[in-house]
Amino acid sequence: MQDGTQAAQVAAQAPVISARDLDLTFQTNDGPVHALKGVTLDINKGEFVSFIGPSGCGKTTFLRVMADLEQPTGGAISVNEISAEDARKARAYGYVFQAAGLYPWRTIGGNIGLPLEIMGYSKADQAERVKRVLELVELDGFERKFPWQLSGGMQQRASIARALAFDADILLMDEPFGALDEIVRDHLNEQLLKLWARTEKTIAFVTHSIPEAVYLSTKIVVMSPRPGRITDIIDSPLPKERPLEIRDSPEFLEIAHRVRDGLRAGHADV
Amino acid sequence: MKQAFFPVLTVVTALFVLWYGAAVWLNSDWAYDKAKRANVELSFSELVSDTWSQDKPKLPAPHQVAVEIWKTTALKKITSKRSLIYHAWVTLSATLLGFAFGTILGTSLAVGIVYNRTMDMSVMPWVITSQTVPILAVAPMIIVVLNAVGISGLLPKAMISMYLSFFPVVVGMVKGLRSPDAMQLDQMRTWHASASQTFWRLRLPASMPYFFTSLKIAMAASLVGAIVGELPTGAVAGLGARLLAGSYYGQTIQIWSALILAAILAASLVGIIGVLQRVTLKRMGMA
Numbered sequence: 001m002q003d004g005t006q007a008a009q010v011a012a013q014a015p016v017i018s019a020r021d022l023d024l025t026f027q028t029n030d031g032p033v034h035a036l037k038g039v040t041l042d043i044n045k046g047e048f049v050s051f052i053g054p055s056g057c058g059k060t061t062f063l064r065v066m067a068d069l070e071q072p073t074g075g076a077i078s079v080n081e082i083s084a085e086d087a088r089k090a091r092a093y094g095y096v097f098q099a100a101g102l103y104p105w106r107t108i109g110g111n112i113g114l115p116l117e118i119m120g121y122s123k124a125d126q127a128e129r130v131k132r133v134l135e136l137v138e139l140d141g142f143e144r145k146f147p148w149q150l151s152g153g154m155q156q157r158a159s160i161a162r163a164l165a166f167d168a169d170i171l172l173m174d175e176p177f178g179a180l181d182e183i184v185r186d187h188l189n190e191q192l193l194k195l196w197a198r199t200e201k202t203i204a205f206v207t208h209s210i211p212e213a214v215y216l217s218t219k220i221v222v223m224s225p226r227p228g229r230i231t232d233i234i235d236s237p238l239p240k241e242r243p244l245e246i247r248d249s250p251e252f253l254e255i256a257h258r259v260r261d262g263l264r265a266g267h268a269d270v
Numbered sequence: 271m272k273q274a275f276f277p278v279l280t281v282v283t284a285l286f287v288l289w290y291g292a293a294v295w296l297n298s299d300w301a302y303d304k305a306k307r308a309n310v311e312l313s314f315s316e317l318v319s320d321t322w323s324q325d326k327p328k329l330p331a332p333h334q335v336a337v338e339i340w341k342t343t344a345l346k347k348i349t350s351k352r353s354l355i356y357h358a359w360v361t362l363s364a365t366l367l368g369f370a371f372g373t374i375l376g377t378s379l380a381v382g383i384v385y386n387r388t389m390d391m392s393v394m395p396w397v398i399t400s401q402t403v404p405i406l407a408v409a410p411m412i413i414v415v416l417n418a419v420g421i422s423g424l425l426p427k428a429m430i431s432m433y434l435s436f437f438p439v440v441v442g443m444v445k446g447l448r449s450p451d452a453m454q455l456d457q458m459r460t461w462h463a464s465a466s467q468t469f470w471r472l473r474l475p476a477s478m479p480y481f482f483t484s485l486k487i488a489m490a491a492s493l494v495g496a497i498v499g500e501l502p503t504g505a506v507a508g509l510g511a512r513l514l515a516g517s518y519y520g521q522t523i524q525i526w527s528a529l530i531l532a533a534i535l536a537a538s539l540v541g542i543i544g545v546l547q548r549v550t551l552k553r554m555g556m557a
Contacts, residue, residue, distance in 0.1 A: 064456075101453055114461075
């Protein structure tokens with residue numbers, strides 16, 4: 001009996017995503033490109049991890065490896081303690097791309113229902129889930145609208161709702177707010193934190209904005225290019241409850257400073 | 271619509287002026303010949319009225335063609351062999367059948383090319399080669415071969431229509447089915463969607479704008495195919511047969527009226543597809 005509870009505890013503590021010494025080399029016409037080299041990282045349940053770094057540092061590639069959209073050429077990765085491929089097939093994660101990528105021929109409701117349709121949820125279940133996630137991203141009432149009738153920020157919220165619809169525990173986000181203006185971005189960041197607090201999902205978030213990374217994350221992973229690697233991992237001391245004003249606090253500025261230093265160091269040795 | 275009215279009217283008027291002018295110019299030789307034999311001098315107005323009313327002019331004037339069309343459509347019973355409506359229907363039925371075959375063949379080939387690597391590498395060159403062979407050379411062979419196996423009438427003509435109309439559909443649909451970008455395909459992968467789910471839910475709907483554009487070209491090509499199919503085979507019915515008969519007997523007015531009717535037919539068919547395209551794409555939120 002005691003053994004059983006111990007095993008359960010170990011399972012609970014096991015990282016949701018575990019990367020060991022990952023290498024990924026793309027063969028191009030200009031010779032091999034080392035997108036990832038010796039990347040080792042654990043992401044625990046309920047963490048919000050941001051990946052930040054200049055372009056070419058492999059942050060998006062790393063996220064795509066977690067999603068089994070890219071195969072590493074060396075090292076090992078596990079997602080939910082199974083291989084990334086099995087995790088993908090088990091629909092373990094929702095992936096939010098840089099562009100909303102909503103289908104113009106489907107309504108917002110139809111777009112959010114698309115993965116549910118593919119996964120074979122019943123019609124009634126689909127309708128209920130679509131309604132619930134639309135409320136979660138504050139888009140209730142827009143179910144019957146077409147994507148072109150929504151602003152860019154609203155479209156991106158709809159795409160987040162779509163990634164949430166099938167209750168995956170992991171949310172992988174690749175610069176989801178990169179194309180949006182500052183004000184919309186602030187608003188969506190706030191909403192994302194609320195959503196994270198409510199759903200207790202594990203989130204991996206790629207960004208190139210320092211304030212965004214510091215504001216959102218419990219852990220910030222600083223990466224640098226050629227070869228793509230991790231140069232610093234910062235555990236954020238900020239509380240879970242984060243009003244926008246926290247960005248003016250000394251703690252916030254201190255972390256931002258450390259991230260900036262990390263990015264600069266990564267650039268200096270190129 | 272209103273904005274287009276005057277420019278269109280101007281162009282049409284200019285065309286008619288050119289046409290009437292050309293009729294005077296091209297038919298004047300014959301008018302002068304007649305006048306010479308009768309030993310009379312032709313005034314300009316006599317020349318003009320003669321060139322616009324000859325029985326077998328080199329270039330019939332528009333009103334002659336119009337009168338001929340009126341006589342062979344409105345004033346003839348549809349079942350009559352002299353009715354242009356009857357001949358147009360014969361050609362239209364082959365056109366529509368060939369168009370349907372061509373669309374099905376073209377779409378199937380495109381699906382094969384997009385999903386099968388071997389077909390991707392091998393089919394396209396053959397498709398292009400098929401279109402470089404002059405259809406006028408191929409048509410009689412298709413008719414003869416099919417006739418030898420006991421198929422005649424509508425089907426051989428439809429085959430020639432298909433031969434011409436599948437091509438734009440293949441090219442358009444390959445492009446259309448490949449139009450979803452890498453991100454959209456990755457997205458499907460993250461949901462672990464099957465190949466058929468990706469096809470029906472992403473590739474096919476995404477290809478619709480390309481599909482309709484292809485259909486317009488295919489429809490026009492299909493009509494050309496049906497007419498060409500009627501030319502070398504001694505067909506007795508159809509617009510092609512009318513063209514051929516007209517050229518045997520120097521009936522230029524008959525040729526031109528068949529030509530104009532073919533043009534009207536093509537314009538209406540392409541127009542119908544245009545309407546379908548607008549309605550469909552609007553309903554899909556893509557227009």
